[in-house]
Amino acid sequence: xxxxxxxxxxxxxxxxxxxxxxxxxxxxxxxxxxxxxxxxxxxxxxxxxxxxxxxxxxxxxxxxxxxxxxxxxxxxxxxxxxxxxxxxxxxxxxxxxxxxxxxxxxxxxxxxxxxxxxxxxxxxxxxxxxxxxxxxxxxxxxxxxxxxxxxxxxxxxxxxxxxxxxxxxxxxxxxxxxxxxxxxxxxxxxxxxxxxxxxxxxxxxxxxxxxxxxxxxxxxxxxxxxxxxxxxxxxxxxxxxxxxxxxxxxxxxxxxxxxxxxxxxxxxxxxxxxxxxxxxxxxxxxxxxxxxxxxxxxxxxxxxxxxxxxxxxxxxxxxxxxxxxxxxxxxxxxxxxxxxxxxxxxxxxxxxxxxxxxxxxxxxxxxxxxxxxxxxxxxxxxxxxxxxxxxxxxxxxxxxxxxxxxxxxxxxxxx
Amino acid sequence: xxxxxxxxxxxxxxxxxxxxxxxxxxxxxxxxxxxxxxxxxxxxxxxxxxxxxxxxxxxxxxxxxxxxxxxxxxxxxxxxxxxxxxxxxxxxxxxxxxxxxxxxxxxxxxxxxxxxxxxxxxxxxxxxxxxxxxxxxxxxxxxxxxxxxxxxxxxxxxxxxxxxxxxxxxxxxxxxxxxxxxxxxxxxxxxxxxxxxxxxxxxxxxxxxxxxxxxxxxxxxxxxxxxxxxxxxxxxxxxxxxxxxxxxxxxxxxxxxxxxxxxxxxxxxxxxxxxxxxxxxxxxxxxxxxxxxxxxxxxxxxxxxxxxxxxxxxxxxxxxxxxxxxxxxxxxxxxxxxxxxxxxxxxxxxxxxxxxxxxxxxxxxxxxxxxxxxxxxxxxxxxxxxxxxxxxxxxxxxxxxxxxxxxxxxxxxxx
Numbered sequence: 001x002x003x004x005x006x007x008x009x010x011x012x013x014x015x016x017x018x019x020x021x022x023x024x025x026x027x028x029x030x031x032x033x034x035x036x037x038x039x040x041x042x043x044x045x046x047x048x049x050x051x052x053x054x055x056x057x058x059x060x061x062x063x064x065x066x067x068x069x070x071x072x073x074x075x076x077x078x079x080x081x082x083x084x085x086x087x088x089x090x091x092x093x094x095x096x097x098x099x100x101x102x103x104x105x106x107x108x109x110x111x112x113x114x115x116x117x118x119x120x121x122x123x124x125x126x127x128x129x130x131x132x133x134x135x136x137x138x139x140x141x142x143x144x145x146x147x148x149x150x151x152x153x154x155x156x157x158x159x160x161x162x163x164x165x166x167x168x169x170x171x172x173x174x175x176x177x178x179x180x181x182x183x184x185x186x187x188x189x190x191x192x193x194x195x196x197x198x199x200x201x202x203x204x205x206x207x208x209x210x211x212x213x214x215x216x217x218x219x220x221x222x223x224x225x226x227x228x229x230x231x232x233x234x235x236x237x238x239x240x241x242x243x244x245x246x247x248x249x250x251x252x253x254x255x256x257x258x259x260x261x262x263x264x265x266x267x268x269x270x271x272x273x274x275x276x277x278x279x280x281x282x283x284x285x286x287x288x289x290x291x292x293x294x295x296x297x298x299x300x301x302x303x304x305x306x307x308x309x310x311x312x313x314x315x316x317x318x319x320x321x322x323x324x325x326x327x328x329x330x331x332x333x334x335x336x337x338x339x340x341x342x343x344x345x346x347x348x349x350x351x352x353x354x355x356x357x358x359x360x361x362x363x364x365x366x367x368x369x370x371x372x373x374x375x376x377x378x379x380x381x382x383x384x385x386x387x388x389x390x391x392x393x394x395x396x397x398x399x400x401x402x403x404x405x406x407x408x409x410x411x412x413x414x415x
Numbered sequence: 416x417x418x419x420x421x422x423x424x425x426x427x428x429x430x431x432x433x434x435x436x437x438x439x440x441x442x443x444x445x446x447x448x449x450x451x452x453x454x455x456x457x458x459x460x461x462x463x464x465x466x467x468x469x470x471x472x473x474x475x476x477x478x479x480x481x482x483x484x485x486x487x488x489x490x491x492x493x494x495x496x497x498x499x500x501x502x503x504x505x506x507x508x509x510x511x512x513x514x515x516x517x518x519x520x521x522x523x524x525x526x527x528x529x530x531x532x533x534x535x536x537x538x539x540x541x542x543x544x545x546x547x548x549x550x551x552x553x554x555x556x557x558x559x560x561x562x563x564x565x566x567x568x569x570x571x572x573x574x575x576x577x578x579x580x581x582x583x584x585x586x587x588x589x590x591x592x593x594x595x596x597x598x599x600x601x602x603x604x605x606x607x608x609x610x611x612x613x614x615x616x617x618x619x620x621x622x623x624x625x626x627x628x629x630x631x632x633x634x635x636x637x638x639x640x641x642x643x644x645x646x647x648x649x650x651x652x653x654x655x656x657x658x659x660x661x662x663x664x665x666x667x668x669x670x671x672x673x674x675x676x677x678x679x680x681x682x683x684x685x686x687x688x689x690x691x692x693x694x695x696x697x698x699x700x701x702x703x704x705x706x707x708x709x710x711x712x713x714x715x716x717x718x719x720x721x722x723x724x725x726x727x728x729x730x731x732x733x734x735x736x737x738x739x740x741x742x743x744x745x746x747x748x749x750x751x752x753x754x755x756x757x758x759x760x761x762x763x764x765x766x767x768x769x770x771x772x773x774x775x776x777x778x779x780x781x782x783x784x785x786x787x788x789x790x791x792x793x794x795x796x797x798x799x800x801x802x803x804x805x806x807x808x809x810x811x812x813x814x815x816x817x818x819x820x821x822x823x824x825x826x827x828x829x830x
Contacts, residue, residue, distance in 0.1 A: 361820040393818075402803035404808070411657065
């Protein structure tokens with residue numbers, strides 16, 4: 001057996017125990033984890049300092065270094081996040097549906113854990129704890145593979161997690177870390193069908209596409225976000241400008257940020273200068289079609305690739321459209337099915353757009369930035385699914401479960 | 416573009432229209448299909464006769480010929496099945512959850528179609544119509560690839576379906592048939608990620624494993640059934656024998672039939688002869704472990720492979736176990752996660768088993784043969800999922816949908 005197979009088997013055994021562990025015991029383990037993250041923070045910080053030192057020496061840029069870095073405040077927030085997960089309702093055992101059949105059979109469709117969840121992510125040590133805590137609360141074991149730049153931080157985090165689990169009487173094998181961070185271990189993980197029930201990649205588009213292309217384990221794609229703001233002819237243009245600014249500029253690196261604005265021809269000459277008044281505060285680079293450039297001559301000409309780019313920074317594609325039909329067609333061609341918004345005061349146009357745009361979240365008169373487990377009231381999230389199978393949009397604890405039918409009989413046989 | 420890509424694009428366009436087609440129009444199209452199946456039955460029977468002639472000449476066995484064959488009565492039943500699907504509630508547009516957030520955003524999680532569904536199946540022409548009707552009702556376009564032995568029957572069925580759709584004002588491209596039935600077309604279909612949202616293989620274990628191994632389109636595995644009847648020490652043994660006989664013999668070729676009986680040691684000597692009294696009516700071949708053979712000396716000795724075999728006919732594996740723990744462990748190792756049953760009068764043992772066995776349906780004192788969309792009250796089914804993602808157990812119309820969040824705002828932006 002390879003190292004990963006050994007971890008997989010251990011996780012599978014741990015998952016069987018965890019599936020029948022009660023809510024109180026799981027919550028006690030989560031609180032023990034939160035306490036241990038605080039009491040062992042100096043060890044975690046030391047491991048993280050070593051990662052940061054190596055990353056800086058390797059030439060990592062400031063924004064990536066910032067994502068990799070831990071400090072007292074961040075650790076406190078991570079521990080608080082674990083406490084919040086302990087306070088959320090336990091999805092396991094919830095009865096989704098009860099059916100009494102004419103032959104007397106009673107069916108109970110109950111929520112059960114998925115089993116063992118694999119998560120592949122980049123160099124953000126907070127994900128290690130968040131993901132493990134969400135998996136634990138939903139009764140799942142997890143096998144985590146973080147970025148190599150965060151390896152020491154992750155090793156320490158997983159040591160803290162496993163010891164805290166053991167101290168709470170649960171198997172440490174509920175959480176495992178893939179320490180070999182070369183490509184071969186990722187490929188092995190993507191094909192570990194015997195031990196993994198699902199694989200969730202979290203990170204950049206390249207990572208997610210690679211996993212979706214190569215995995216035989218069922219994958220949940222998350223976080224690919226080419227999101228549009230469509231400004232309809234009957235929009236409140238001041239509102240539209242505020243929403244666009246928020247959707248583009250409040251945090252441009254995240255997946256629910258807008259990458260493209262579509263504006264109806266009759267209001268383009270009024271809207272685009274108004275929008276620019278805000279966007280220029282952040283020196284947003286515009287990539288515009290010819291009609292939009294006639295209004296905003298300082299915009300760069302958009303090339304075909306601009307319509308499919310997830311810029312992730314202060315850049316925005318701009319296009320003038322003839323109306324809702326063109327907007328919906330354009331989004332169908334270029335969107336990633338994440339979050340799309342129409343700004344309009346026309347209820348009919350809003351409904352028409354809502355019915356036709358195929359995305360995890362479709363907004364009327366609000367910023368796409370709200371697509372998030374906390375903002376949607378799920379309490380926490382493990383990612384934002386952009387696929388249609390199993391879960392769509394922010395994934396909370398329920399989305400980390402499956403169901404099974406418990407069928408109670410009294411000797412029934414089928415005719 | 417290949418033929419299949421052309422079909423995929425046409426299906427994608429049809430699916431967009433179908434997603435916003437109302438329930439009444441979809442039902443009218445289903446009734447038009449049912450009428451057309453009856454009015455054009457002689458054409459369908461002629462095509463089927465040609466398939467049967469070729470299959471017989473090619474040496475197809477009787478039971479497969481029977482699955483391939485249509486007659487007036489079967490066509491009437493297929494048409495009636497379509498009418499029943501028209502009568503079921505439409506899942507599309509159903510609101511799963513409504514959330515009002517403190518910032519005034521109103522979230523509606525609604526059911527939407529999956530999009531385009533691919534189905535790969537074997538030589539059963541009834542599946543062509545059933546699958547198309549379920550997809551249509553749930554707002555999905557479908558691309559069907561049946562077995563080559565049924566090609567003429569399927570071509571005629573799809574012609575009937577497409578013309579009936581068109582006569583009802585819906586795009587004929589809602590249903591397409593892959594006419595090229597060689598292996599290359601199956602491989603192309605498994606990788607048609609641009610046009611297929613999900614692929615459902617229906618058929619033997621070999622087909623399903625091959626699709627799960629090779630597909631990049633998300634797959635729903637269905638119908639792999641190594642199901643167990645576990646006779647607990649406190650079982651009503653007469654009930655247990657009745658249930659076992661029903662689970663094994665009422666229709667041994669189907670996936671919810673039992674393949675293995677586990678019996679607790681203290682009751683083995685009483686139960687096994689009682690069970691044999693019934694099983695011998697069908698000359699069931701037993702593959703038993705040494706302890707069971709001491710009681711039933713005419714049984715063949717079980718070899719290791721017997722514990723994983725889906726016999727599909729009048730054969731049964733038999734094993735004596737020490738109690739619930741061994742039974743649950745054995746099922747975890749050898750079951751396929753389809754349907755498992757415990758027979759016991761002990762409520763505690765029943766609950767213990769139910770909580771620990773990881774399968775789509777777990778029964779107490781009833782036959783595994785009930786795992787079926789009709790028997791579970793779903794009205795119809797497209798297959799029985801044995802995976803944990805998206806759907807588990809019998810898949811009805813709801814399981815052919817995804818969801819999206821419609822978010823209604825009044826200018827909200829995220830802080």
